Amino acid sequence: MIKFSINKVFFLQALNATKRAISSKNAIPILSSLKIEVNSQSITLTGSNGQISIENTISAEEENAGLLVTSSGAILLEANFFINIVSSLPDITLDFEEIEQHQVVLNSGKSEITLKGKDVEQYPRLQEVGTNNPLILETKLLKTIISETAFAASTQESRPILTGVHLVLTNHKEFKAVATDSHRMSQRKLTLDHSSDDFDVVIPSRSLREFAAVFTDDIESVEVFFSNSQILFRSEYISFYTRLLEGNYPDTDRLLGNNFETEVVFNTNALRYAMERAHLISNATQNGTVKLEIINNQVTAHVNSPEVGKVNEELDIESLSGNDLTISFNPTYLIEALKALKSETVTIRFISPIRPFTLTPSDNSENFIQLITPVRTN
C-alpha cells in the first residue's frame, strides 16, 4: 500500500497540470478521478476526459519535489476534491499513506485528513502510442503555430473534421498547419531543421489549446509520436495524448491563388481597433457586416445598423496599389485574424467583392497566410 512524503507546492503544480485533462462532468464518471501510481523512484499522475489524457511524472531525483517513497502502489482519488484538500494543507510537507479499503490518510502539520479512494482497476486503459522515431519540435514554435491557426477552426459539430487543425509533413521537411471553418482559413508553413517521417493528421483544436496551456515555456522541446487514432506529445515529465479526428480534410490549397487586383498595407493594431469599433455597431444587427471602400487612394469603413446607429471611419494606410473596390465582411473574422498576426503591419490583397481576400504579415508573407470570405450584400 502506498506511502510517500512530498513537497506540497511541487506536488500541486503537477496535480494542476494533470487536472487540465479532467472534467468533473464526464459521461464516464470514473474519469473525474485522478490516478496516482507510485513506484520506488517516481509518482505518475494520470488524468483523462476520453479525448485528451495527461500523464505527469514526479521523479525522486528531482530535488525540489522532496519525494521520498516508502511503499509502492496505485489508487484513484476524486481529482478536484483531492487537489483542493492538498492546497489547503498547513505544512510544506505532505505525508500520503494508504490504509485499508482504498482509504488515504494525509498528514501535514497538525492536520490529519482521511479520504476515500477507489480501486485503480476501475480506471480505463488509455490507448498506447508507439514511441519510435520521434518528430522533435521546439515547444515555443509549436505553441506559436497553434495560436496562429487553432482559432480559425470551426466550433460547430456539423462538420466535425473542421473542428480540427490539419497538420501535414511532406518531403520529410515541409510542415504545414491549416484550419478553416469554411468562412475563414489560417495556414502556417515551416521547413523543419531535421527530416522526419511524413504524416497527415487532424487534431481537435481544443486539444491543441490544452497542449499550449500544459506545456509551459520552460519546456524547450517536445517529442511527437503518432498512432492511427492518437498523437502523443512528450517532454521529460509530461506525456500529453489526444485523439485524432477521422475523415478527409478538405483541400485548402486550391483556395490560394497568386492573382489580386488591390493591395493595401495597414498598421495591424490601428486596423484592429477600427474593426472593433465597427463590430460594436455591426453586432447589433443580424447581418453584422462592415463595408470597406477603397476609392481614390482612400480606405474608409462603414457600418449602418438602422436600429442602433452607424460608423464612418477613415482608415490610416501604409500603402495602397491597384483598383478601387468595395467589399463587405464580418468584422469578427478580421479582428481575430489580426490578433493572430504578430507583425506590426499587415498586407491585405483583394481580388473582387465576392472572392476571399488574403492577409499576410508584411515581414513573413511566404509562411503565414490567412483568408476571409466576404459577404454578398446585394
Next chain:
Amino acid sequence: MIKFSINKVFFLQALNATKRAISSKNAIPILSSLKIEVNSQSITLTGSNGQISIENTISAEEENAGLLVTSSGAILLEANFFINIVSSLPDITLDFEEIEQHQVVLNSGKSEITLKGKDVEQYPRLQEVGTNNPLILETKLLKTIISETAFAASTQESRPILTGVHLVLTNHKEFKAVATDSHRMSQRKLTLDHSSDDFDVVIPSRSLREFAAVFTDDIESVEVFFSNSQILFRSEYISFYTRLLEGNYPDTDRLLGNNFETEVVFNTNALRYAMERAHLISNATQNGTVKLEIINNQVTAHVNSPEVGKVNEELDIESLSGNDLTISFNPTYLIEALKALKSETVTIRFISPIRPFTLTPSDNSENFIQLITPVRTN
C-alpha cells in the same frame, strides 16, 4: 441640442461609476439607459436600477476632464452600448453632438459614430431626499463598517428585513450597525466625533456593497441624508441614493450577554485555514458541521463525512480558560466571521453547546462583536 467635448479617459471613469447602478436586465426597460444632462458648467450622468441610483457630475472646472460645453440639453442613451463605444474611440478627445430626432454623433480622431438615443422625458423621476443637516462620515470608516457587517445579512427574501443592515444613531453620537441572517450576527459600534440627529434605518446590504465599490478611497468623507424611504450618500461629485427596507428590525441586543463558561484566544488566520480544510470535507455532506472539542487545555477540530472522508486537527491556541466543552457548527459562518476581523488574534467565548458563541477581535472587543449559533447534533 447638446454639444460638448471631453477627455475620453475622465469621461469613462464617470460613466463606469454610474454604470454600477444600471442593470441591462431590468423589469423597467428604460432603466437600461444612461441619462446625460448637460448645462453650461457641468455634465450630470444618472443611472438607476430602481433600488439604487447614482448621479455623477463632471464639472467644467475640473482640469483633467477637459470639458468644454457649447450647448446644453439632455438625452437618454443605452448605457452598456454607449460606454463600450466610448471606450473604443481612437483619440483622447471626444466630441459629442446631438442632431435631430434624439441622435448623437461622436467624433474622435478619424472615427465618426452615430447613435440613436431616447427622449429624456421617458426617464422616471427619482425620489428626492432633503439635504439639510448632513451626517458626515469618513468614507474609509464607513466602508470598514460595511465590510464588517454586510456579509452577515440574509440573502433569502423570506424575511426581507434581514437582507439589510440596521444602522442606528442614539444620543446623537452612539452609532451602531448590525446585520443578522438568524444563524449569525455581526455588530459594530462607534462613538461619533460630532453629534447629529438620531436615526434608525435598515439599508439593503447589496446597496451598501455597491456604495463601497462606487466611493473610492480618495473620497475622504461623505454626507449622509435621510428621507422616509431613501438614504443619500453624497460626495463632491457623486450622489448615491438607495431605497430603505421597511419594517421593524428584530431586537438583537437581547442576544448579547456577558456570561460565558469557556474563553479561547486563537490566531485569526490559523483558525481560518483550519476551518477551510474542515469545510472542504464537511461541505460534502448535508449537515456540513465541524465539531470543536475543548478538553484538557487542548482544542481539536473534527469532521466526519462518511461518504468522503474525515478531518482531525489539533488547533494552536494563544490562551484558554474555563470549562471543557464540545460544540458543533457550520464552518462557513466561522470562516466568514474570521475574514471580517482585521485583528491578528480573536477571542471566542462559549456558554454551552446549544447557546450562540461570540467572537471579538482581541484588540477591540468593546466595539465589534460577532455571534454564531451552533448546530445541535443529538
